[in-house]
Amino acid sequence: MDKIDVIGFFLLGISTRTTNQNGQAAQDIGDLWCRFMDDNILLQIEDRVSDEVHCVYTEYETDHTGPYTAVLGCKVNSLDDIPEGLVSLVVAPGTYVKFTAKSWMPDRVAETWQHIWNSSLNRKYTADFDVYGCPGQNPEDARVEIYVAVE
Known part of the structure; x- marks a missing residue:
């Protein structure tokens, strides 16, 4: 794990409100991924910086044990044009600790x-996020970078 400064960024995508209690987040975020893929959300984000997919965890009610919002999408250059749906x-700049999961497989993450x-x-419980490389990669070979906001 490495401590790094992250510049802020804009994200467009889809979201769900969830909690880690009783495995609910695994179900909700899994459903969010299905919707992202089934509805071709990536292609709806026209001003994306890259095809990397970010899953941002934000709006924490308390800490990792309480409700929070997960937003699945892509970085964009601006928020001037937000497609319907x-x-x-906005992910603010800050100091993060970076972890790496050894594959996209849900159990590894x-x-x-x-x-x-x-x-x-x-x-800090402001915004933490996962970064998934290009969707065409073999999930078993790909790495997931996880960024956790810290004081």
């Missing part, structure tokens, strides 16, 4: 998040 998000939840990081 998509949500926008979940294992990394379990490690984060059990760590002693001084988290």
Whole structure:
């Protein structure tokens, strides 16, 4: 894990409100991914910076045990044109600790998040995010970068 400064960015995508209690987030975020793929959300985001997909966790009610919002989408150059049905998000600049999950496989990403939840990081609970490389990559070979906002 590395501590780094991240510049802020704009994101367009789709969202859901969820919680980690009773495995609810796994179901909700899995459904969000299905919707993202089935509805070709990537192609609806015309002003995207790249095809990397970000899953941003924000609007934490308390900490990782309480409700929060997950937004799945892509970085964009501006929020001037938001297609109908998509949500926008501004991720503020800040200091983050970067982790790497060894594949896109949901269990590998979940294992990394379990490690984060059990760590002693001084988290800010503003916006944390996962970065998934281009969708065409083999999920078993791809890496997922996880950024956790810290004080």
